[in-house]
Amino acid sequence: MAGLVAAMELRARGHDVLVLEASQRIGGRIWTHRFEREGRVYHGEFGAMRLPASHTRVFALVEQLGLTPKLRPFLSVFQGQGGLLDCAGQRFGFGALPEDLNLPEWPAAEGLSPAAQRFMRRLALLVTVMAPREVRDLAFPQMGRDFLAAVQRHLAEAGPAADFADPGAILAGLQAVRGRINQAFHLFLSDILLKAAEPLFQLAGGADQLPLALAARCGAEIRLGAEVKAIELTPAGASVVAARHGVTESYQAAHVICTIPLPVLRRVAVSGLDAPTRRRISGLHYAGATKVLLFCAERCWEADGVLGGASFSDRLLRQVYYPHNQDFAGPEGVLLASYCIGADAAPIAALAPEERAVAVRREAARLHPALARPGMVLDSVSIDWSAHPWTLSACSTDWDPGMRDTVPDAATAQAEEPQAWRCGPLVLAGEHCSRAKAWVEGAIASAQDAVAMLACAEPSPAV
Numbered sequence: 455m456a457g458l459v460a461a462m463e464l465r466a467r468g469h470d471v472l473v474l475e476a477s478q479r480i481g482g483r484i485w486t487h488r489f490e491r492e493g494r495v496y497h498g499e500f501g502a503m504r505l506p507a508s509h510t511r512v513f514a515l516v517e518q519l520g521l522t523p524k525l526r527p528f529l530s531v532f533q534g535q536g537g538l539l540d541c542a543g544q545r546f547g548f549g550a551l552p553e554d555l556n557l558p559e560w561p562a563a564e565g566l567s568p569a570a571q572r573f574m575r576r577l578a579l580l581v582t583v584m585a586p587r588e589v590r591d592l593a594f595p596q597m598g599r600d601f602l603a604a605v606q607r608h609l610a611e612a613g614p615a616a617d618f619a620d621p622g623a624i625l626a627g628l629q630a631v632r633g634r635i636n637q638a639f640h641l642f643l644s645d646i647l648l649k650a651a652e653p654l655f656q657l658a659g660g661a662d663q664l665p666l667a668l669a670a671r672c673g674a675e676i677r678l679g680a681e682v683k684a685i686e687l688t689p690a691g692a693s694v695v696a697a698r699h700g701v702t703e704s705y706q707a708a709h710v711i712c713t714i715p716l717p718v719l720r721r722v723a724v725s726g727l728d729a730p731t732r733r734r735i736s737g738l739h740y741a742g743a744t745k746v747l748l749f750c751a752e753r754c755w756e757a758d759g760v761l762g763g764a765s766f767s768d769r770l771l772r773q774v775y776y777p778h779n780q781d782f783a784g785p786e787g788v789l790l791a792s793y794c795i796g797a798d799a800a801p802i803a804a805l806a807p808e809e810r811a812v813a814v815r816r817e818a819a820r821l822h823p824a825l826a827r828p829g830m831v832l833d834s835v836s837i838d839w840s841a842h843p844w845t846l847s848a849c850s851t852d853w854d855p856g857m858r859d860t861v862p863d864a865a866t867a868q869a870e871e872p873q874a875w876r877c878g879p880l881v882l883a884g885e886h887c888s889r890a891k892a893w894v895e896g897a898i899a900s901a902q903d904a905v906a907m908l909a910c911a912e913p914s915p916a917v
């Protein structure tokens with residue numbers, strides 16, 4: 455998305471643009487997989503699937519590309535009907551937390567008021583089922599005495615409390631005590647939970663329509679199968695070496711906008727970089743992710759009362775997302791039966807693709823027993839983003855296992871920094887340079903900032 459947006463905006467300003475894309479597919483981390491049965495087509499998403507309402511650049515682009523009529527609500531975790539939790543060996547709905555639920559990492563809650571106990575039980579549950587391992591490891595140890603005391607004080611001031619079955623109430627409570635939680639935990643909560651609490655949208659028919667429409671409209675030549683191997687910066691511009699069909703090609707350009715994900719870029723020979731840019735490239739933390747899609751003969755979860763949204767498991771699956779608002783052509787449906795982020799992705803990544811389908815189906819049948827019925831699962835596909843050669847991970851993250859500090863007052867000090875990194879004729883862009891890391895919005899924002907950085911340049915060739 456960053457490369458295509460940059461190409462479109464540069465073309466609009468009269469530059470010559472050539473896009474080099476290593477893979478044979480357009481879209482990068484927007485990747486829709488389609489299943490077909492008797493002429494009926496269904497899709498699932500390997501990459502991006504939700505568009506939060508606050509991501510205004512995405513919606514401006516969707517409008518510009520004529521895709522607005524395809525927008526449909528995407529029911530978030532908390533808006534969907536009937537999502538289940540498979541946690542600490544019990545299966546229950548979001549609203550009905552069992553009294554005897556034994557969460558292994560339960561923070562010590564003795565001496566707390568009943569309201570604070572309810573709050574902490576709900577918070578511990580959310581973190582257990584929703585946070586990736588790295589964030590759980592940071593979150594639980596710090597729910598210590600200071601934190602609990604701050605929660606209790608806040609709840610006493612806030613007056614009679616709800617039962618916190620609504621995650622929004624938990625978020626409101628956490629906002630009040632945010633100075634007591636560390637940065638990684640805070641970033642996780644604001645990104646994942648707040649995004650899940652605002653209206654979300656999806657593109658009917660598949661998210662890949664966005665990059666495909668952009669590629670058709672951007673007006674630049676896109677060379678597929680061209681893997682960038684080296685970039686050399688010179689006073690006159692840059693030269694780029696790419697391998698295509700086993701042949702090495704060399705390009706000269708006045709400017710290069712490079713949107714290669716950093717884990718891949720770290721393996722590209724880039725010469726002439728200054729020290730701050732080298733540090734930025736090597737310093738950013740990335741998290742992996744796996745997804746497993748099951749193509750099912752029937753949307754059997756609907757019989758269990760689940761109509762959209764998600765379920766969560768503290769076991770292998772982690773997150774399960776249900777298809778909805780998809781103009782279903784028949785009884786079939788694609789279940790995103792497992793979506794794991796960060797260290798939680800490792801157990802699925804370690805399995806061979808055919809083993810993944812078996813293991814995930816068995817686990818998903820704990821939530822929806824009908825999935826185990828012969829003939830119910832027609833096909834399955836999976837992806838391990840850390841093994842994907844053109845990403846080598848899923849997304850950059852603001853949370854980093856090394857972050858142990860509490861939220862600094864100056865957390866927003868960098869808010870106005872450009873979302874692209876310039877080093878002479880080279881501008882690095884992509885979600886990793888942005889403030890909306892791991893979102894399409896971030897990729898767009900970064901590309902727009904990259905183009906703005908070059909705006910003073912006269913029309914001239916650019917790669």
Ligand SMILES: Cc1cc2nc3c(=O)[nH]c(=O)nc-3n(C[C@H](O)[C@H](O)[C@H](O)COP(=O)(O)OP(=O)(O)OC[C@H]3O[C@@H](n4cnc5c(N)ncnc54)[C@H](O)[C@@H]3O)c2cc1C
Nearest residue numbers: 455456476482483502503504682844884885892893894897
């Ligand atoms: C599992 C998952 C779920 C996500 N869910 C959401 C979501 O719900 N909503 C949302 O908004 N965002 C989501 N995202 C994030 C979103 O997909 C990304 O932030 C965004 O698509 C990144 O765009 P980009 O242009 O920065 O990078 P990419 O899309 O990765 O583009 C980089 C391009 O560079 C190419 N490339 C790599 N190496 C080379 C090379 N050496 N030479 C030439 N080309 C190369 C790649 O093939 C790729 O096409 C998700 C991402 C993942 C992985």
